[in-house]
Amino acid sequence: MSITPLMPVYPRCDVRPVRGEHCHLISEDGRRFLDFASGIAVNALGHSHEVLIGAIQKQAATLMHVSNLYGSPQGEHLAQRLVDLTFADTVFFTNSGAEAVECAIKTARAYHQSAGSDRFEIITFNNAFHGRTLATISASSQEKMHKGFLPLMPGFRYVEFNDLEAAKASIGPHTAGFLVEPIQGEGGIRIADAAFLQGLRALCDEHELMLILDEVQSGVGRSGTFYAYEQFGIAPDIMATAKGIGGGFPLGACLATEKAARGMGAGTHGSTYGGNPLAMAAAEAVLDVIAEEEFLAGVRAKGDRLRARIEQFLGNYPELFDSVRGRGLFIGLKMKIEPRAFVAHMRDNHGLLTVSAGENVVRVVPPLVIDDSHIEEFMEKLSAAAASYQPAEAA
Secondary structure, three states: OOOOOOOOOOOOOOOOEEEEEOOEEEEOOOOEEEEOOHHHHOOOOOOOOHHHHHHHHHHHOOOOOOOOOOOOHHHHHHHHHHHHHOOOOEEEEEOOHHHHHHHHHHHHHHHHHOOOOOOOEEEEEOOOOOOOOHHHHHOOOOHHHHOOOOOOOOOEEEEOOOOHHHHHHOOOOOEEEEEEOOEEOOOOOEEOOHHHHHHHHHHHHHHOOEEEEEOOOOOOOOOOOOOHHHHOOOOOOEEEEOHHHHEOEOOEEEEEOOOOOOOOOOOOOOOOOOOOHHHHHHHHHHHHHHOOHHHHHHHHHHHHHHHHHHHHHHOOOOOOEEEEEEEOOEEEEEEOOOOHHHHHHHHHHHOEEOEEEOOOEEEEOOOOOOOHHHHHHHHHHHHHHHHHOOHHHHO
């Protein structure tokens, strides 16, 4: 048998973590890595946060899972906290970001079709990433994600990101809404223009459409506010969140206004594990830390310091680096070369973990609990990696 026990859908590297200590990972062979990847923006509190660990341990000893056929005091409490902190009136809990986006798509279609309309089409934007299910790859224009899984699900139309006129021109009689990341993560930390998002909001209001935000990666403090939409002067009708909300425990959520959720009644959607007590306890612990303005202000300040340090450094290696972009601790280092070989070089030779993205960008997404010592360590490792990098490594 030639296939591996783990289905070989990931090009796994030789780093095999077995332990985490705050902002570092320790591999099976004892190597220590500065983790500025955070499980792709998931480990918002790092790897050994006492509040998160304690909450999970306490809940695991009490009650881990119960069917959603029964009342959920844990889910009700967390949902109320999210309602109080955001635009939303109601929440559906999922196990992942892709599931949260799926629920958001269903919610938008149900909004129209519950009132007798046949609107179903969602307008999305080039280079977006919304997940790996059939619906969420269909919502993306990236052909590399479509290969092998055709035919795609109907009901999605792609237009250029940050092009309001193209979005307006794409509205048709079957349009149900827009689905957009305020900051494209996989697409290269591309930040939406405020006028673009505000224009989409105005188009939705004018044409009775749903504005759906995918904040799976940009949310829960990552961009320096609890959710990134707060920085653009708009509020969505529906929003998908995940990644950092569980701090490493699998959890996502679809948030909606009462109006947007009018089609989501009993029997329209469900999840066996969604909203289980253990996930709810993890998220409560995360919110206890992150959903405080002092903490969020700290994320903004640390992000500003880290970006400033990177900007000062870039000129030392003009053949490698172009610019830095991002908000909060959602940072993109744009390179003049394809970045995957450099990401591997930083990882394998200098103990620094980052993540590549579109537009030749290296994603720098550390735990939100880093301090100045971690910024200094990052810059030392980045500098050493740049000094020792040989482009032949990309061959």
